[in-house]
Amino acid sequence: MSLDGQLPPKMRLLRAAAELLAKSAGAPVSTRQITQLAGVSAPTLYHHFGDKEGLFDAVVAAGFEEYVAGERDFAPSGQPLEDIRRMWDNHVQFGLNQPELYLVMFGNIRPESRPAIVADAEALMEEMLNKAAAAGQLNVQPREAARSILAANVGVTLMLIAEPAPDRNLELSTMTRDAMIFAVSAEPASGSAPGSAGKSSVVVAAIALNAALQASHSDQLSSSELKLFLEWLHRISATPAG
Amino acid sequence: MSLDGQLPPKMRLLRAAAELLAKSAGAPVSTRQITQLAGVSAPTLYHHFGDKEGLFDAVVAAGFEEYVAGERDFAPSGQPLEDIRRMWDNHVQFGLNQPELYLVMFGNIRPESRPAIVADAEALMEEMLNKAAAAGQLNVQPREAARSILAANVGVTLMLIAEPAPDRNLELSTMTRDAMIFAVSAEPASGSAPGSAGKSSVVVAAIALNAALQASHSDQLSSSELKLFLEWLHRISATPAG
DNA sequence: TCAGTTCATATAGCAACGCTATAGGTGCTA
DNA sequence: TAGCACCTATAGCGTTGCTATATGAACTGA
Numbered sequence A, B: 001m002s003l004d005g006q007l008p009p010k011m012r013l014l015r016a017a018a019e020l021l022a023k024s025a026g027a028p029v030s031t032r033q034i035t036q037l038a039g040v041s042a043p044t045l046y047h048h049f050g051d052k053e054g055l056f057d058a059v060v061a062a063g064f065e066e067y068v069a070g071e072r073d074f075a076p077s078g079q080p081l082e083d084i085r086r087m088w089d090n091h092v093q094f095g096l097n098q099p100e101l102y103l104v105m106f107g108n109i110r111p112e113s114r115p116a117i118v119a120d121a122e123a124l125m126e127e128m129l130n131k132a133a134a135a136g137q138l139n140v141q142p143r144e145a146a147r148s149i150l151a152a153n154v155g156v157t158l159m160l161i162a163e164p165a166p167d168r169n170l171e172l173s174t175m176t177r178d179a180m181i182f183a184v185s186a187e188p189a190s191g192s193a194p195g196s197a198g199k200s201s202v203v204v205a206a207i208a209l210n211a212a213l214q215a216s217h218s219d220q221l222s223s224s225e226l227k228l229f230l231e232w233l234h235r236i237s238a239t240p241a242g
Numbered sequence C: 001t002c003a004g005t006t007c008a009t010a011t012a013g014c015a016a017c018g019c020t021a022t023a024g025g026t027g028c029t030a
Numbered sequence D: 001t002a003g004c005a006c007c008t009a010t011a012g013c014g015t016t017g018c019t020a021t022a023t024g025a026a027c028t029g030a
Helices: A011-024 A031-040 A043-047 A052-073 A079-099 A099-107 A116-132 A141-163 A171-184 A200-214 A224-235 B010-021 B033-036 B042-049 B050-072 B080-097 B100-107 B115-134 B142-162 B172-185 B201-215 B223-237
Strands: none
Touching: A011 A031, A011 A043, A011 A052, A011 A099, A011 B080, A011 B223, A031 A043, A031 B033, A043 A052, A043 A224, A043 B115, A052 A116, A079 A099, A079 A116, A079 A141, A079 A171, A099 A116, A099 A141, A099 B100, A116 B142, A141 A171, A141 B115, A141 B142, A141 B172, A171 B142, A171 B172, A200 B201, B010 B042, B010 B050, B010 B100, B033 B042, B050 B080, B050 B100, B080 B100, B080 B115, B080 B142, B080 B172, B100 B115, B100 B142, B100 B201, B115 B142
């Protein structure tokens, strides 16, 4: 019933709390559950963490270290904006992997206690944006860009967490990500996208449609179809909505 | 000590809960506090709302109605994208005015219960974006644009709530707002467009057409023409680039 | 070696919590 | 007036976060 008897009680409490929190689906986790799973009695918790909240803060801090480690993990690609994309995706993935922890970290932020984490997360992203700025790829100050991108990143992740897992559509993330990165960048990562793996499928679809229509050789639509298609388009776009 | 004795107990409970929640700064609010402030005894709460959570859900529902009313309040400017800006600002202001309520509404969303509110908020924004799409001002589908904009809007609002009030810099909001709106809008301010190097006017028109057709008032195309058009569009956008 | 001190854990229990079994009062309709 | 819903209150159950107090283990200095 209890977690490994070998670890010190402090660690066992941390792991028990994290485990129960992850499984709790939002329901409150009691100190009695935690201490029982840790194989420890009540006062031990208060000796080490002072508070229930203190314990949860420690869990959050541990989770945040894991987050930071993940954000630093990959090798820099040499293209700062591409690295920002990876940081974004990594952030989203962290949230989806540990939704309860994420909700505590970013969903419950109140002015009196939490923003230290937010500030650190911002600093992490700002660090990367500084490289982009140095390379002349930014049209706003790195700090503002970092705050803006992180805010959008958090919002997207919360939205995805709110959706039932089977319905989750990660295109929301890639689309918002690319919109934000483009908005702060000085030069559009234009058509010849470097390592074009990162392009959103919306853009791909748009380019595909464009190409199909421009090229009269399209084998998707016959030339007569195309002619009709364009005629309809014209008819409709010349008409006020309604 | 008790709220107006004239209102029915159900209302008094709602108001007491809302008031205590607003003042609580994140600390939990007990049913005993609520019932005492409402001048009512414990079982009354459970008679009307079943649960503590039921009461809080009712508070949230009331808050959401207020939010929706605010989002519909202003007269349409005739420029859909300008209206989207106002919706964004209104959203942020709502969050800053009632941070505790907002955190419950958007900061604690879990897949099992909450997303109804998110879906409604998305629908609200999608409604406005449909007008933009019909006017040919969008380069993505209104639903995707609404989800993306709302996600960023929520993220920004949470970030601003997390900051101590004196330090709040609303430029984070305006900057992110304009970035998102620009990213989904069809008309680049100048030069080349987002990630697009050429989101052609054909694409924009196609999206506009799609929006107009969804509204189904269209007498511009016969229903058979419409069906064919949508089939072509689907064929084309399902085609890999190049 | 051994008292003194500090650290770490346990027993037992308090006040406050969410909630409910039960019953009494009120205003209808017949 | 009887009967019946509806609404509210008294009292109390089990659980919660937390603590007053005590016990054992490990280190310290003389």
